Amino acid sequence: MSDQPFLPFALPDIGEEEIAEVVETLRSGWITTGPRAKAFERQFADFIGGGVQALSCNSATAGLHLALEALGVGPGDQVLTTAYTFTATAEVVRYLGAEPVFADIDPVTLNLDPARAREAASACPRLSALLSKRTYARSFCNRTSAGVHSSQTAESAASVIDYRA
Numbered sequence: 001m002s003d004q005p006f007l008p009f010a011l012p013d014i015g016e017e018e019i020a021e022v023v024e025t026l027r028s029g030w031i032t033t034g035p036r037a038k039a040f041e042r043q044f045a046d047f048i049g050g051g052v053q054a055l056s057c058n059s060a061t062a063g064l065h066l067a068l069e070a071l072g073v074g075p076g077d078q079v080l081t082t083a084y085t086f087t088a089t090a091e092v093v094r095y096l097g098a099e100p101v102f103a104d105i106d107p108v109t110l111n112l113d114p115a116r117a118r119e120a121a122s123a124c125p126r127l128s129a130l131l132s133k134r135t136y137a138r139s140f141c142n143r144t145s146a147g148v149h150s151s152q153t154a155e156s157a158a159s160v161i162d163y164r165a
Helices: 016-028 035-048 060-070 088-095 114-121
Strands: 078-082 099-103 127-133 152-156
Touching (some): 060 127, 060 152, 078 088, 078 114, 114 127
């Protein structure tokens, strides 16, 4: 029997620099907010570029919730997304009182298939947003490629943070 895990989901890449940052944060007395969180948000926004603003959250779920709330998604709305994702992607839609509508993925990119998104959107009279998920840093489906011009787009790119569009 081997000590190596079988097909690990994602082995973390944690070195001494990351450990030192965590220790420094714990010793600072500011665990969830404060100057280090603000510095992280500023550095992350600078990394992404394009004048974006960044807000750190405790999870991708919380980030999706805030994004959809910022877009005004609420009761009675429909949000187009993919089923090829963590359940929280659709759950945040339900949490806001909206209805998730699913379209299938492109088998090559593993992202929402624009043609299938158009088809699903055509059956959604109350479509208010497209919640796209970028998988493995591949190109993603947005409202333009999906032909869904009457809605807004929120993108989940939590698993591809080092990708630059």
